[in-house]
Amino acid sequence: MDRVRTSIATVCLSGTLEDKLPAIAAAGFDGLEVFEPDFVSSPWSAEELARRAADLGLSLDLYQPFRDVDSVDPEEFARNLVRAERKFDVMERLGCDTLLVCSSTLPQAVRADDRLAEQLAVLADAAHRRGLRIAYEALAWGAHVNTYRHSWRVVEAADHPALGVCLDSFHILSRGDDPSGIRDIPGEKIFFLQLADAPAMSMDVLQWSRHYRNFPGQGSFDLAGFGAHVEAAGYRGPWSLEIFNDTFRGSDTGRTAADAHRSLRYLEAEVSRRVRAEAAPPPRDDRRARLFDAPSASPLEGVVSLRLAAGPGKSDALRTVLGRLGFRLAGVHRAHDLQLWRHGGLTVVVDASAGTVWTAPGLPAHLPVLTQIGVRSSDPESWEERARAFEVRAREVGLPGAEGASTPERGSASDVVRLDMTDATSLDVRGPASAAAWEAAFELYPGERGWEDDVSLFTGVDHVGLAIPADNWDGVMLLLRSVLAMTPREGLDVTDAVGMLRNRALERPAPDGGPGALRLTLSMVPGSVSSHLGAARRGGIGHVAFACTDIFTTAASMRARGFEPLPIPANYYDDLDARFGLSRELLDRMADSGILYDADSDGEFFHLFTPTVGADFFFEVVQRVGGYRGYGDANAAVRLAAQLRAT
Amino acid sequence: MDRVRTSIATVCLSGTLEDKLPAIAAAGFDGLEVFEPDFVSSPWSAEELARRAADLGLSLDLYQPFRDVDSVDPEEFARNLVRAERKFDVMERLGCDTLLVCSSTLPQAVRADDRLAEQLAVLADAAHRRGLRIAYEALAWGAHVNTYRHSWRVVEAADHPALGVCLDSFHILSRGDDPSGIRDIPGEKIFFLQLADAPAMSMDVLQWSRHYRNFPGQGSFDLAGFGAHVEAAGYRGPWSLEIFNDTFRGSDTGRTAADAHRSLRYLEAEVSRRVRAEAAPPPRDDRRARLFDAPSASPLEGVVSLRLAAGPGKSDALRTVLGRLGFRLAGVHRAHDLQLWRHGGLTVVVDASAGTVWTAPGLPAHLPVLTQIGVRSSDPESWEERARAFEVRAREVGLPGAEGASTPERGSASDVVRLDMTDATSLDVRGPASAAAWEAAFELYPGERGWEDDVSLFTGVDHVGLAIPADNWDGVMLLLRSVLAMTPREGLDVTDAVGMLRNRALERPAPDGGPGALRLTLSMVPGSVSSHLGAARRGGIGHVAFACTDIFTTAASMRARGFEPLPIPANYYDDLDARFGLSRELLDRMADSGILYDADSDGEFFHLFTPTVGADFFFEVVQRVGGYRGYGDANAAVRLAAQLRAT
Structure with a gap:
């Protein structure tokens, strides 16, 4: 051939x-x-x-x-x-x-x-x-x-x-x-x-x-x-x-x-x-045979878990925010300083250990950092094969706590294949057996084993925001488009209080043709290392957005848990009034809960933010109404200024 | 008004x-x-x-x-x-x-x-x-x-x-x-x-x-x-x-x-x-009066002195190169670790002290760094006034060694006014009395006091290259154009082994209308601090180019002093042959002395380089023939690759 x-x-x-x-x-x-x-x-x-x-x-x-x-x-x-x-x-x-x-x-x-x-x-x-x-x-x-x-x-x-x-x-x-x-x-x-x-x-x-x-x-x-x-x-x-x-x-x-x-x-x-x-039927000459075909892999079925490296210094702040968002501490790892937080079908692992802190070489880390995004899929091994075909490193990982080991524990049957998306963050494709395997590594609180919430404030993860250093931007883009078959949306540059933020969203449609099973928003960090993460881009990057169906109810429930939304200036609501002519009552309700608003020709978008945890990380709660497809970027400058003030 | x-x-x-x-x-x-x-x-x-x-x-x-x-x-x-x-x-x-x-x-x-x-x-x-x-x-x-x-x-x-x-x-x-x-x-x-x-x-x-x-x-x-x-x-x-x-x-x-x-x-x-x-005669209405006029200052008459911060680590290497270029050690400072080097009408002060090393906040310095450029002018105080009118800090400085003091010594009659051009480098406007005042601070070797060379390999300084961090590029440009009335030439980007170098030359014509009394070539350093100076831009920036009238004689004289020119690959001379059809004999003579060549419609340009001293600094010797106005930028990539190899 x-x-x-x-x-x-x-x-x-x-x-x-x-x-x-x-x-x-x-x-x-x-x-x-x-x-x-x-x-x-x-x-x-x-x-x-x-x-x-x-x-x-x-x-x-x-x-x-x-x-x-x-x-x-x-x-x-x-x-x-x-x-x-x-x-x-x-x-x-x-x-x-x-x-x-x-x-x-x-x-x-x-x-x-x-x-x-x-x-x-x-x-x-x-x-x-x-x-x-x-x-x-x-x-x-x-x-x-x-x-x-x-x-x-x-x-x-x-x-x-x-x-x-x-x-x-x-x-x-x-x-x-x-x-x-x-x-x-x-x-x-x-x-x-x-x-x-x-x-x-x-x-x-x-x-x-x-x-x-x-x-x-x-x-x-x-x-x-x-x-x-x-x-x-x-x-x-x-x-x-x-x-x-x-x-x-x-x-x-x-x-x-x-x-x-x-x-x-x-x-x-x-x-x-x-x-x-x-060509149907396929061409009979050598044209087909000489071209490489990528093996397909099992569909991705949505984000089910997250892991955040918070270190000893930031884990308390992170736990406080998780609690107010409705997560509960479900257990602790048997050997390492990891906590398992749960809400509905979502799991968040908080890594409070000093040893697994992610740092760029020679630079202080800005924690928390999102180190893993777990997505459900029926056949993780098919992803290992697909990644290898694209010359990307992917490997089955051992049980949590051991996954940092240099030799993957092949026999440990974690049913998780890990793909390094960026220097900081991996995508973990989690098979049907992974939840039980991972649970085994944790000392769970009574009633937590095998337990599944049937009510949740959130329907899942709407999107995840990642910070990408400028000199790895194109590399990450290629990896997401090749191995993960994600589609980039039109890029958007956001001007904020401290400079220009280059943003790009990538989406991978869900198997049922519905909303994205995986949506990532990338922000470019200037320079070749993450040295700017803290000083220059405070509050600008790195976040997880949870989806909900009624943001006002969700916000009320969060407030009952002590949640204080990021304070949004009154001037913002006056401007919304001028731009969209929303009812005074709706504006007041949004202002009460720090909810921001956007609309396009297909629908509406409501979202609220937490203040940053540490300098760089925050959570968002979003509600999409109708066919709104964006990410509320029009509000980014207001959010960033508010986060700068709140930290 | x-x-x-x-x-x-x-x-x-x-x-x-x-x-x-x-x-x-x-x-x-x-x-x-x-x-x-x-x-x-x-x-x-x-x-x-x-x-x-x-x-x-x-x-x-x-x-x-x-x-x-x-x-x-x-x-x-x-x-x-x-x-x-x-x-x-x-x-x-x-x-x-x-x-x-x-x-x-x-x-x-x-x-x-x-x-x-x-x-x-x-x-x-x-x-x-x-x-x-x-x-x-x-x-x-x-x-x-x-x-x-x-x-x-x-x-x-x-x-x-x-x-x-x-x-x-x-x-x-x-x-x-x-x-x-x-x-x-x-x-x-x-x-x-x-x-x-x-x-x-x-x-x-x-x-x-x-x-x-x-x-x-x-x-x-x-x-x-x-x-x-x-x-x-x-x-x-x-x-x-x-x-x-x-x-x-x-x-x-x-x-x-x-x-x-x-x-x-x-x-x-x-x-x-x-x-x-x-409007001649000047307009009589209020149009003239309301506009600010900058006070003019005495003409600049060429670069006469340089000061390099080398620290204890780099001063030996710098002294070796200076000696091979024809400079001699003329004396040492009475109180500080400063050496005075002389050749012809040029003075170079090497600062070997640890205390005056220039460092960006929190970062290692990449030495040597050019900290002062001394230019002769009849009335330094007129420059103080002109700078003040443009809201730029300038002040009379005390005798060498004391000039780092926070209070300028007004009574010390150094006859030097200092203007901060960049974070690293000042322009010292030196009046007629400055040489004698500065000599007094040094313990000069026998015969050096008041002595002037009547022969020199160099006719002066052709140009000085400075590295400017990206976030101060426009600020420096404005300062040079306003206070110093310099004119920018067309910008040029040089692609080299390690990236793209943005360059811009600025020139201030000499009073007699001859070649530039002050020529600066600026190179942009990516990012907001000088952290890239070493690793990313080795050999790329910061240099002093001496002018001469016969580069082959000058090169021979330097070689007699032990000078080894930067090695230039034979491939370069084959390519010159293809591009310019120079005689084999000329090409061989150039290759022997590591001399590079360029030409434009007005003349020719010959130049040679020292290997870098430290990671970032080098000297150049140039000969302009006819009306050549450039800086040999076409050879920058060859030079940079050679400097990368030689260090």
């Missing part, structure tokens, strides 16, 4: 070639593109680079970029050919046979297609004499040639065996071009394929390209559709990543390389789905 | 109103714009806010924004009037008489100008009944009204005493509109003036406006020309800042407010210059 070969441009990664090559090999790539500035600044000779790559089992698939070859000035074109010969020298020494030539961006670019085809044929002939070939790429900002159709017209006209096109998804999709015409290009004339995703942005395409590209599955392009066209054209060369991203270039090399390879696995699976959907 | 009143929108600053009001007052503003979300999220009632502002001597100049008032749907317009009445209620309680109304961005915006004028007149009438007035502003992205000319046409047509226009420099200049038509608007119909600068960016204007505005003197707009038009129109209301900037909203409130007020002083001085240039 002829599997898709994977490749990556060295420009995607941080560091020098000494760092990049081993990381590329370790991530599982088959080859790489030599980005010229990396080579020019390297002390390795061409032969040395070739040897190092070969030792790592990596092929050198492309040398790039060669710019502005054509010219209306024949003398300049002649000089450019000499320049190309010098690069052919290097390629021969590297053993790399394909040169990427970009369409010219200069005023002296050739504008007559026949003349351009002639010049490219001359260049291709020079390459051909050396056993090399030219992949011609239309830059989205090329002076004359800036669409793939145009580059193909010129290549077709040149009609030279050593001249083909290079297709780059960014240059095509960033312009909004229709990629379906790729099917009309003979596969063997597509000499190279570069893949890049990018977030939706309204900005100059050159700046967008140079700074904000990201890996497939991290942005907004329809790369699955793009890939299906390329497959249909019959292209059989490597799928290669060419990503210019400021954050990636400052991030850990190995982690970025692993994300990169995962992104190609994800894209393969998506393209495979698209190809299958196109 | 009727001075310009200064005002600022609360949205410009970080924090809540409790933080913002005192900072606004302390910075010297006369009033403020109440940004509605700040008020809505405040626990202060309108009366309380009014009282607090009055206590601080601040007027409430504007309530903003009120959006999307007009509508083709009469019922919606009626609802919007009700919404406006609720805001009038608030304004009455605040004692704020002007409401900012933005042109509508909605599909249902009124497109017929006469109809729109009618609706605005109805709104103005409602305001008028309360003694309030409406300032109508054209948003650059308004659905129908998006130019100031259009907003004025509609306001003129409405012809209502309580309706005028608000002019916002961003909305006008971001579109590239010609602002000269402002002169045709009667000054009394300009109800408000909002001022914002912005860096040149090719991006969606809404995103640009919401995230990247900055204060006058920090961006690229011709605000002096804009202000001159507004003056000519006869506007006499406050000059107010409305800046949406993510960085400012996360930065220190007091510091941002001080920068903000300085930016208005700077703009006043620039507008005043423009108005004077327009």
Whole structure:
């Protein structure tokens, strides 16, 4: 079976070639593109680079970029050919046979297609004499040639065996071009394929390209559709990543390389789905077989448990809030400083031990931190398999308290598979036997064993908010979209008292097509570590929102337990009055309980907040009315200011 | 004399109103714009806010924004009037008489100008009944009204005493509109003036406006020309800042407010210059008198001294490099661990003491750090006065070693005025008597007192590179442009092995019109503190470049002293060959001495580097040939990779 070969441009990664090559090999790539500035600044000779790559089992698939070859000035074109010969020298020494030539961006670019085809044929002939070939790429900002159709017209006209096109998804999709015409290009004339995703942005395409590209599955392009066209054209060369991203270039090399390879696995699976959907019955040629398919896993059935690391310092405050929210202490762990809190079908484990406190390296932790989200599913092992297919670490974990051990206790039958979503928080897929297994580790209070509440203030967890450091944002996005098949909603930036908060919600629909079985709201923490969590983003991030069907009743019940809602200013309700014209009576009732309000065309949203526990964590209670799909982001600035004041 | 009143929108600053009001007052503003979300999220009632502002001597100049008032749907317009009445209620309680109304961005915006004028007149009438007035502003992205000319046409047509226009420099200049038509608007119909600068960016204007505005003197707009038009129109209301900037909203409130007020002083001085240039003889009305003029100061005559904090750990390495560059140890300080190094007309003081090490709060310092740049000038006191006029701290300093004392020694006649350019580095303006005064503090070696080299490898300092934390970038830019009258060159981003480096050069021409008397290259350090200096930006920032007239001779002389240049890869010279077609002999000579090359249409540039001393600091030697104006940025990635390898 002829599997898709994977490749990556060295420009995607941080560091020098000494760092990049081993990381590329370790991530599982088959080859790489030599980005010229990396080579020019390297002390390795061409032969040395070739040897190092070969030792790592990596092929050198492309040398790039060669710019502005054509010219209306024949003398300049002649000089450019000499320049190309010098690069052919290097390629021969590297053993790399394909040169990427970009369409010219200069005023002296050739504008007559026949003349351009002639010049490219001359260049291709020079390459051909050396056993090399030219992949011609239309830059989205090329002076004359800036669409793939145009580059193909010129290549077709040149009609030279050593001249083909290079297709780059960014240059095509960033312009909004229709990629379906790729099917009309003979596969063997597509000499190279570069893949890049990018977030939706309204900005100059050159700046967008140079700074904000990201890996497939991290942005907004329809790369699955793009890939299906390329497959249909019959292209059989490597799928290669060419990503210019400021954050990636400052991030850990190995982690970025692993994300990169995962992104190609994800894209393969998506393209495979698209190809299958196109062809019924499935295509009989090799198109299907070479593409990776992700194994499916058992449906997720909602969040049932949470674990919070509070440490000795924050556990009292956390317990107080849990109690006022209606949770009761159901038991304590037999060996560790863990408390089991319950309400309705929900379990919260409070970790008060000092040892399991989550800390970023060298920095104080800001507790509490949500370390586990438990979701119910019938077959956790199917999730282990799916995660592995996407090159994500997942493993069955032992009983609570032992799960920190370096060797997972395979025989302990916890029926829980753990997937690391972020550096701080795991998703625990919990099978039918998990509750009983976990209960066994706790000393439960009388009546608690096997007991299930039949009344609850909450119908479940509406959503969970997580703080993601900027340099891991795209990595988490890819993981959630690939392994968990979550769908990102439109991003929203919230301006608050202490800066700008980048937010993004991701949702995974429930099996019954109802409200999301898993909804996450991610907030970006500036910088590469969590050092800002405390000082700069107090009250901004990290929360659990419980769902209810009548927020006024729920609030009253909580108040009866001593709950004090986050105080919301009277000015807010005056403004609500001006904006929505709600009845004075409703406004007064909301103000009494610190309830905030939003509405969209489909419904209404009521929510209230706890003050923060510690600096960074809080609970929310929400009621959705009708088909409201948002998260009340319009109220975020008011909440944040109130939380800043309350702490 | 009727001075310009200064005002600022609360949205410009970080924090809540409790933080913002005192900072606004302390910075010297006369009033403020109440940004509605700040008020809505405040626990202060309108009366309380009014009282607090009055206590601080601040007027409430504007309530903003009120959006999307007009509508083709009469019922919606009626609802919007009700919404406006609720805001009038608030304004009455605040004692704020002007409401900012933005042109509508909605599909249902009124497109017929006469109809729109009618609706605005109805709104103005409602305001008028309360003694309030409406300032109508054209948003650059308004659905129908998006130019100031259009907003004025509609306001003129409405012809209502309580309706005028608000002019916002961003909305006008971001579109590239010609602002000269402002002169045709009667000054009394300009109800408000909002001022914002912005860096040149090719991006969606809404995103640009919401995230990247900055204060006058920090961006690229011709605000002096804009202000001159507004003056000519006869506007006499406050000059107010409305800046949406993510960085400012996360930065220190007091510091941002001080920068903000300085930016208005700077703009006043620039507008005043423009108005004077327009009118010869000077205008006789009050236009000139009300504008601030900055006192001029004595010319700067080149960098003559540097001071580096090396601490006990890095001073040996620094001394070794200085010696190889041709500097000699000329003496030691009588009381402190300071060494005086000399070469030609240049002095370098190496501070080896532990006590004066520069550290960001709570973080390890990355030494060496350039702490002072000494420039010669005939009248340092004139700089003290000029700095004070721009609200920048400058003071005469005592003799070296005592200058860290909290009380400057006024009587010590050092003839040096110190201006803090950045948190790390001061500019010391050194008068004619300063050299002798400073010499006195040192135990000089025999023959060094009063001695001057008549030969030198270097003709002076070509430029100095400084690292600026991101959250102080705009502040430093404003200070250099205002007090030092430096001119920024086009910015350049350098992609290197470890990320993206934002660079900007600023130049102050020499009195004789020759090469720059002071050239600074600034590099932005990500984040708000210098924590990244070491790990993330090794070799990237902080350097002193000496100028010479023959780099090959200079390099040979340095090598004779044991200097080893930073090793530059052979691949680099192969690439130079391909790009510039230099002679093999020249390439070999450059390679021998680690010399890099660049050229532009006006000349050539040769430069070489030392390996870094410590993690972050290095020296450069440069030779400019012809009129080359750059800094060899094309070679930055090669240099950075080599420095990463060499340390």
